[in-house]
Amino acid sequence: MRINVRTTLRAVLLASAAFACFNLASPVRAADEMTPERLLNAEKEAGNWLHHHKNYSGTRFSTLKEINKDNVKNLKVAWTMHLGGVEGGGIWSHGGLEGTPIVENGMIYVTDGWGSVYKIDARGGKGQMVWKMDPKTDHDWAGAIACCGVDNRGVALWGNLVVSHTLDGRLIATNKETGQVAWQRQVADPDKGEVITGAPLIVKNMAISGVAGAEYGIRGWIAATDLTTQKEVWRTHTIPAKGEPGSETWKDSNDAAAAGGGSTWVTGTYDPSTDTIIWGVGNPGPDWDNAYRPGDNLYTDSSLALDANTGKIKWHYQHTPNDPYDYDSVAENVLVDVPTPNGQTQKLALEADRNGFAYAIDRTNGKFLWGLPFVKKVTWTKGLDPETGKPIEYDPKNPVQRYNASVTPHRENKIADICPGNMGGKNWPPTSYNPDLKLWYIPVIESCNRITVEEATKDKLKAREFWTGGGPSQPFKITGSVTAIDVTTGKIAGKMETPFPNLGGMLSTPDLVFTGQPSGEVMALDAKTLQKLWEFNTGGGVNAPPVTFSVDGKQYVAILVGLGGAWDKWFIESTPELKKIQPGSMLYVFAL
Amino acid sequence: MKFSAITSTVALAFVIVSSSLASAQSAAPADPTDAGKAVFKRANCVGCHKWHGNGGGGYGGDALSLRKTELDRQHIIETVTCGRPGTGMPYFARGSYDTTKCYEMSRQDVGERMPPEGGTFLRPNDIEAVADYVLAHIKGRGEPTYDECTAFFGNTSRVCDIYKANATQPASEPSK
Known part of the structure; x- marks a missing residue:
């Protein structure tokens, strides 16, 4: 009895002591309020990783160099943290991790595929879960129409809120200290085939959201929500309405534009000097039957520049007009300033497209500057026109483009092998840019695959059903590489080939590049030579990009590990060795 | 305070769960093909054929429509057991093409047209149950x-x- 009472008393005392400690640590410090100024000056907080792409320019470059090419061989696991969200739903047997961690003053914020947000305290050389916000995503509603996996790519910070999306189309603001949902708003409509997988981009007091669903007959958009009023500020459709500029590029009599695709599921970038948001736009639908939608199909497969206050389109650059390949252009545009020999500065937007070409566009006006293939094999076109950057075979007078007709899928060529495959030379995994070396690192899928065309007819267009005009299969082995481009010359500076496609993306530091493989390895490469200097096998599949941060004056590298996404459902036959990789959900943190 | 609130929530949830279980048990007689529906979910038939069975062209190929299928019970059982050579339809019985021939073929005979292995292996009575479910609730529906x-x-x-x-x-x- 007595012992029992004492034990209970001690437990109560311990618990209240712990509670007191928690209370002491938890009040919001002014420095932890995320302000527009801090977001604009994210580079001044070298130890933090405040934006999805590290900064508004999207470079994913950190100046931290405690870990460098001389000592990276000593990099070791500092701690790990198991996460959840592996369960399936809809057409998916399991979820995966594709997120970029956000790090602020020793606190890490990550998501799992179903949109749960985790706050982890990384101080003191160890990881401790602070809270988990489970949005209770409607698995069947969303999972049945997620073309490419149970995915969520991370959070953003604003005020004292953690801002995130869910697959079932919500924008959620969570109190940073308590983990309680402050408010939420339905932004996308899964009843129309819309889901959200990307992280929000915060610009001033707005959260910018993109949408997925170009395989389900959506009409894509980018939307801005005022975080103070929780109301929509603007929504710009990526496919113009009838009568709007660009609507003349949909020449069919099917009203194809109404279900024309143009998704926006990768977080864009922002140029504060011109108050311009630059965002990539996905493929047209039906994906592989371009005769259903004659015309260039603007603004699919384009980079779009939007006025941040109004959402109005300032310029566009389209990469693959009347696309018959599923070569979307959702990829991030990296905003880079490069000095020219005559003392000018080129203001570039860099994009590595699914179609296998890397593009540099003048981001002040949307004009093509240079482009080159970054994959080993391109068959769909003989190359880009050096003036316009359009594929050489592109003829604006042709309503239906055939490009290199012998390999292009179309109604008279129903089985066609294309390179890159439809997953693209680079998919969503982000690139990184080292401003000192002027090198741009692309996570590459070196691929070909087979497209089978099925003629689309209007009666096949149904809410929440695939609208693809065919489908891919995988008769060819697919590998990968890290390919570096020197942006001062527009030439390839190096290529480090990998046994598997790069499904995770890149991080660069002054003299290193970090990336991973879906077979489990996280690796560090020499930034100049791409020579591998360090590798660790996580035992899972890397499907997310690494980040770096410092806490208590010590540098760490963090990466989410858990193979999910499109690959292990749709493309696994091209990499049969990856069938043995198990689903998982884990955060790895490395340090010297 | 907080703890006791959580405890009572848990207790309440337990009551709700148990009472809904009880009511489920006392509800109208169960559909005899419910077991087959459970197999349809567990074996991830949904992953390609969708819940409604219409399958359809899509990102990963073209699962045939079970609503429009003309297969009879025996053929459905055979297709689930053996998969469809040369397509993405997996085989779901342990030993197919190895200890038991399929379409009179061994693994060696079928060669490169070997169908993928299902994510779950099903026992013969599971396969019969899922066939009965397809016949009762999917085949022939609009x-x-x-x-x-x-x-x-x-x-x-x-x-x-x-x-x-x-x-x-x-x-x-x-x-x-």
Whole structure:
């Protein structure tokens, strides 16, 4: 009895002591309020990783160099943290991790595929879960129409809120200290085939959201929500309405534009000097039957520049007009300033497209500057026109483009092998840019695959059903590489080939590049030579990009590990060795 | 305070769960093909054929429509047991093409046309149950309905809402 009472008393005392400690640590410090100024000056907080792409320019470059090419061989696991969200739903047997961690003053914020947000305290050389916000995503509603996996790519910070999306189309603001949902708003409509997988981009007091669903007959958009009023500020459709500029590029009599695709599921970038948001736009639908939608199909497969206050389109650059390949252009545009020999500065937007070409566009006006293939094999076109950057075979007078007709899928060529495959030379995994070396690192899928065309007819267009005009299969082995481009010359500076496609993306530091493989390895490469200097096998599949941060004056590298996404459902036959990789959900943190 | 609130929530949840279980047990006689529906979910038939069985062209190929299928019970059982050589339809019985020939072929005979292995192996009575479920609830049906959808998913998800109004809404609002 007595012992029992004492034990209970001690437990109560311990618990209240712990509670007191928690209370002491938890009040919001002014420095932890995320302000527009801090977001604009994210580079001044070298130890933090405040934006999805590290900064508004999207470079994913950190100046931290405690870990460098001389000592990276000593990099070791500092701690790990198991996460959840592996369960399936809809057409998916399991979820995966594709997120970029956000790090602020020793606190890490990550998501799992179903949109749960985790706050982890990384101080003191160890990881401790602070809270988990489970949005209770409607698995069947969303999972049945997620073309490419149970995915969520991370959070953003604003005020004292953690801002995130869910697959079932919500924008959620969570109190940073308590983990309680402050408010939420339905932004996308899964009843129309819309889901959200990307992280929000915060610009001033707005959260910018993109949408997925170009395989389900959506009409894509980018939307801005005022975080103070929780109301929509603007929504710009990526496919113009009838009568709007660009609507003349949909020449069919099917009203194809109404279900024309143009998704926006990768977080864009922002140029504060011109108050311009630059965002990539996905493929047209039906994906592989371009005769259903004659015309260039603007603004699919384009980079779009939007006025941040109004959402109005300032310029566009389209990469693959009347696309018959599923070569979307959702990829991030990296905003880079490069000095020219005559003392000018080129203001570039860099994009590595699914179609296998890397593009540099003048981001002040949307004009093509240079482009080159970054994959080993391109068959769909003989190359880009050096003036316009359009594929050489592109003829604006042709309503239906055939490009290199012998390999292009179309109604008279129903089985066609294309390179890159439809997953693209680079998919969503982000690139990184080292401003000192002027090198741009692309996570590459070196691929070909087979497209089978099925003629689309209007009666096949149904809410929440695939609208693809065919489908891919995988008769060819697919590998990968890290390919570096020197942006001062527009030439390839190096290529480090990998046994598997790069499904995770890149991080660069002054003299290193970090990336991973879906077979489990996280690796560090020499930034100049791409020579591998360090590798660790996580035992899972890397499907997310690494980040770096410092806490208590010590540098760490963090990466989410858990193979999910499109690959292990749709493309696994091209990499049969990856069938043995198990689903998982884990955060790895490395340090010297 | 906080702890006791959590405790009572848990207790309440337990009461709700147990009472709903009880009511489920005392409800109308169970559909004899419920076991087959469970197999349809567990073996991830949904992953390609969808809940409604219509399958369809899509990102990963073209699962045949079970609503329009002309296969009889024996053929469905054979297809689930052996998969379909040269397609993405997996085989779901342990030992197919190895200890038991399929379509009179061994693994060696079928060669490169060997179908993929199902994510779950099913026992013969599971395969019969799923065939019976397909025959009773999917084969020969027209457009999917709200009632069919809620019979499959229950009503805790919004997945069936689009079938409420009418079955053929356009996927997106027409552009103006």
